[in-house]
Amino acid sequence: MADPYRVAVIGSTGQGNYGHGLDTAFQDVDRARLVAVADRDAAGRRKAAQRMRVNRTYADYRMMLRTEKPDIVCVGPRWLTHRAEMVIAAAEMGCHIYCEKPFAADLEQADRMADAVRKAGVKLAMAHQWRAMPPVQKAIRDIRSGRFGRLLRIRVRPKDDRRGGGEELLLHGTHLFDMMLAITGDPQWVSGHIQSGGRDVNVTDRREASEPIGPVAGDSIDAMYGFQSGVRGFFVSTAGLSVDKQRKFDNLYGVFVECERACIQLRQPGDMFVYEAPRVLADADDLKWTKVWIEDWHFTREHKPRSIRRLWLQLGNKQLASDLIDAIQRDRTPLSGLQRAVTVTEMVQGVYRSHFDDGRRITIPLAQRRHPLVDPAGGGGKSG
Numbered sequence: 001m002a003d004p005y006r007v008a009v010i011g012s013t014g015q016g017n018y019g020h021g022l023d024t025a026f027q028d029v030d031r032a033r034l035v036a037v038a039d040r041d042a043a044g045r046r047k048a049a050q051r052m053r054v055n056r057t058y059a060d061y062r063m064m065l066r067t068e069k070p071d072i073v074c075v076g077p078r079w080l081t082h083r084a085e086m087v088i089a090a091a092e093m094g095c096h097i098y099c100e101k102p103f104a105a106d107l108e109q110a111d112r113m114a115d116a117v118r119k120a121g122v123k124l125a126m127a128h129q130w131r132a133m134p135p136v137q138k139a140i141r142d143i144r145s146g147r148f149g150r151l152l153r154i155r156v157r158p159k160d161d162r163r164g165g166g167e168e169l170l171l172h173g174t175h176l177f178d179m180m181l182a183i184t185g186d187p188q189w190v191s192g193h194i195q196s197g198g199r200d201v202n203v204t205d206r207r208e209a210s211e212p213i214g215p216v217a218g219d220s221i222d223a224m225y226g227f228q229s230g231v232r233g234f235f236v237s238t239a240g241l242s243v244d245k246q247r248k249f250d251n252l253y254g255v256f257v258e259c260e261r262a263c264i265q266l267r268q269p270g271d272m273f274v275y276e277a278p279r280v281l282a283d284a285d286d287l288k289w290t291k292v293w294i295e296d297w298h299f300t301r302e303h304k305p306r307s308i309r310r311l312w313l314q315l316g317n318k319q320l321a322s323d324l325i326d327a328i329q330r331d332r333t334p335l336s337g338l339q340r341a342v343t344v345t346e347m348v349q350g351v352y353r354s355h356f357d358d359g360r361r362i363t364i365p366l367a368q369r370r371h372p373l374v375d376p377a378g379g380g381g382k383s384g
Contacts, residue, residue: 004033005325008070008095009052010061010086011037013044016077016211019100022127023048025074025317026098031325032072038064061086065093072324074098079212080105087113091120096328098321100127102174102348103341105214106371110345117338125324125334126341128178129316132323133270134297139257140182142264149260152278154180154233159251164239166194166216167209169223170348172253173235177344178336179255179266180225180233186343187225187233189361192351194218201355206373215373223351226361235351265289269312352376 007026011018026032034052038061039045045057058064065073073090075083078100090097097117103126104110117124130136143151156176158168180187194201196218205217219240225233242251255266263275272292281287293299300306308315320335327334346364352372354362368375 002031004031005071005328006035006068007032007072007074008036008038008064008068009034009048009074010064010076010090011039011044011048012077012079012082013039013041013048015081016079016100017044018048018076019078020127020129021313021317022074022076022098022100023052024314025127026072026321027052029318029321029325032321035070036064036068062089065089065095069093070095072096072098072328076100080109080214081212084109084112087124088116091116091122091124094120094122096122096324097124098127098324099124099341102170102213102344104345105170106374107342107345107349107366107369108371110342111369114338114342123324123327123334124338124341125320125327126174126178126336127317127320128175128336129313129320130175130266130270131178131182131336132316132319133312134294135272135292136179136266136270138292138294139264139266139272143183143257143259148262148264148274151184151229151231151257151259153231153258154183155256155258156180156233156235157252157254157256158237159253160238160241161243161251162239163210164237164241165196165219165221166207167213168237168239169221169235169351170213170216171209173348174344176235176255177347178340180347181340181343182335183257184227184231184233187227187347187364189226189363190223190347190350190354191359191361192221192223192354193359194351194355195220203356203373203376215371217352217373221351223354225347225364269308270316271308 009023026034034054036054036056037048037052038058039048040059049057073095075086158172196205201218206215209216220238223235253268257264258278265273273289275289277287323335346366350362350364350366356372356376
């Protein structure tokens with residue numbers, strides 16, 4: 001049996017920590033062994049080492065990379081303050097990378113990381129745990145195969161809590177756009193409209209998000225994307241719709257797909273529901289949403305319900321960790337690989353570029369790589 005892949009973790013306690021469970025993503029994964037952790041915070045470093053069951057710890061992640069020479073590095077912090085430096089350092093050491101989302105604050109950083117990863121010839125996988133869920137993978141296969149007829153539209157919505165609008169466009173848009181791309185391929189153009197307090201956003205509305213993930217603006221966003229074969233994708237977000245504890249729902253997060261013969265909805269923690277009409281009809285009593293059950297995902301071997309809502313991040317990380325190892329061994333692209341991470345960043349930044357260009361269609365990839373909140377007049381892709 002071949003030696004397991006040696007996995008090291010970069011974290012940053014108090015500055016993005018270890019993302020959504022990336023410190024233990026490779027724990028108990030076949031063909032992988034956790035070996036070390038780096039964290040500038042001594043107390044956080046000790047706790048992470050205990051969770052990971054490792055005894056080799058470092059205050060400096062660069063020293064860890066030079067000393068341990070791991071095969072795979074988990075870049076864990078949610079904050080994007082040092083994301084580019086961490087990814088580039090790992091790539092230059094020849095390490096494959098499992099990366100917390102979002103990938104980058106802007107396309108300039110995304111390009112720097114992408115260039116380093118491609119030059120090193122290593123794999124990068126994004127921690128888009130939803131993408132790995134078996135019900136989600138089944139939905140993607142069924143839609144792409146034409147089981148529900150021709151694909152028409154994809155509508156995605158983030159949680160729409162206090163972060164709705166610009167922050168959610170980047171924070172949870174990364175998951176939702178990754179889903180769009182998995183279902184229908186790369187976008188050709190984007191058109192966006194951003195408001196704050198009911199008025200159109202201008203560059204002076206630029207602000208920092210609740211965590212350092214780059215500049216954001218607006219509390220309400222409507223964006224449309226054009227894909228091949230006339231398919232349209234929509235991202236809609238409005239802040240504050242999921243904050244009232246008296247509501248009968250906790251968030252609006254999900255993917256809604258319209259096909260010729262059915263609607264498909266994906267909801268947390270990645271469950272698939274099917275409605276046998278191209279739109280929901282309130283007066284059609286014979287039509288109901290049907291949940292798609294997957295035996296070895298929703299149930300234990302004893303056919304008892306699994307606590308998916310409690311375990312979904314852990315299970316999703318394990319699925320993606322195994323997928324990255326398989327991608328390395330087979331020299332293929334991971335489920336949510338490098339080019340998809342760059343394209344997602346294009347989809348986010350393109351909304352701002354279109355908004356500052358009076359909502360015109362902006363071609364993707366974007367010609368202008370500077371963030372529009374930094375350079376609103378820099379010009380985008382050609383208007384379509």
